[in-house]
Amino acid sequence: MNINKYLDVINACRFCFMCRHLSAVGNVTFKEADTPRGRALILDKVRMDNSLIANADYIKTIYDADLSAACRRHCVSHYDENSLLLAARQDIVAAGLAPPSVAALARDLQNVDFQVRGAGEILYYIDTYSQRQMQLVEAFDGIAGNVATISGGDTGKALKILGFVNEAREVAAKFAAAVSTSGARTLVTSCPASYDALKHDFPIDGVTVLHSSEFLLQRGLKAKAATTACYLDSDFLKAYNNMAAPRELLLALGYKLKQFATNDEESFSAGEGAAVYDRVNPKLTAKLCERICDLVDVERDLLITSSPYTLHVLKTFRPQLNIISIEQAACRALEA
Structure with missing residues (x-):
């Protein structure tokens, strides 16, 4: 099983409580199973008895994880619980045990038709969440100028995160072929998940x-x-890639950034690390959005995000929030 590659993580996390406060899902469900320790205990049982991979409650817990990587980032020993969970999802899929809703989502994500419009050295990838929020795309275009674009589906990242690694490679190959045909040498994306996919996966x-x-x-x-x-940090930019560019850009544009909530260790992306969390578990996504809303002065606070996913789910589940994309923030500053 793929989880056997991470026995060090299982053996360490199953006895440790240190990062439980950084589990975004655990902070809204208040269930021990939704913490790294709880999930490690589950997978330790699966390690000892592989047949338990079919346990419906275990499967649900693995797919309920938000995969923010906040726990990995702040673990003093750097145990990689995120990779353990991704391995567990691969094992579930390999056993033909993916929940019906997840399997249906995976089939939908395989339906891609990448189209390049325009030409040039720079290619802007419009991901599926940005396509639903064209004001974000228009803001980028207003600053970047007339650049070529590519759209038509996910890069393969969401499929990989769901555990469908072979299907993910096939979709990624189609995306790469379209990019190569365009002749572009620089690909820009507003989507942190896609950025991470194209940098590493x-x-x-x-x-x-x-x-x-x-x-x-x-x-x-x-x-x-x-x-x-x-500024609401992106999981993929901060916890996965240690990127400071969004904050540096906002400071260069004159924004005064104040601390969100009480610390900068927790994830407030509403499930961005799971890429399509709102489609996997909309109820938990709504709870994550509610928690963010509870920490905001709705009448006064302006929120800025560098994630089209986070922008979409917060606007969907908490429309009263005053939240804009980093591209929109840049436009506002330049027009002021």
Whole structure:
């Protein structure tokens, strides 16, 4: 089983309580099973008796994980619980035990039709969540100028996260073929999950990948927004890639960033690390959004996110929040 590659994680996490406060899902369900320790105990049982991989409650717990990687990032011994959970999902899929809703979602994610529009050295990938929020795309276009675009589905990242690794490679190969045909040498995306996929999971030879915040920061944008805002960190940019570009860009644009909640260790992305969490578990996504809303002064606080996913789910489940994308924030500052 794939989980056997992470026996060190199982053996360490099953006895440790140190990062339980960093489990975003655990903070809204209040269930021990939704913490790294609880999940490690479950997978330790599966390790000893492989037939338990079919336990419906165990499967649900593994797919309920938000995969923020906050626990891994702040673990003093750097145990990789995230990779353990991804391995467990691969084992579930390999055994033909993926929940029907997850299997249906995986089939949908395989239906891709990548289309390139325009030409040039720079190619902007419009992910599925950005496509639902074209104001984000328009904001990027307004600053970047007339760049070529590619759209038509997920890069394969969501399938990999769901445990469908072979299907993910097939979709990623189609995406890479479309990018290569475009002739572009720089690919920019607003989607942190796609950024992580193209940097680490499915890199494309000869193509430099940038998050939109990196791209805009490299353009040397300066402004005096003089606006106070809370920046909600992206799991994929912060916990997975240790990227500082979004905050640096906002500071260069004149934004005054204040601390969100009581610390900068927790994840407040509403499940971004699971890529399509709102489609896997909308009820838990709503609870994660509710927790974020409870920590906000709705009348006064401006929230900025570098994740189209986070923007989408917060606007969907908590429309009263004043939240904009980092591309929109840049436009506002430059127009001020």
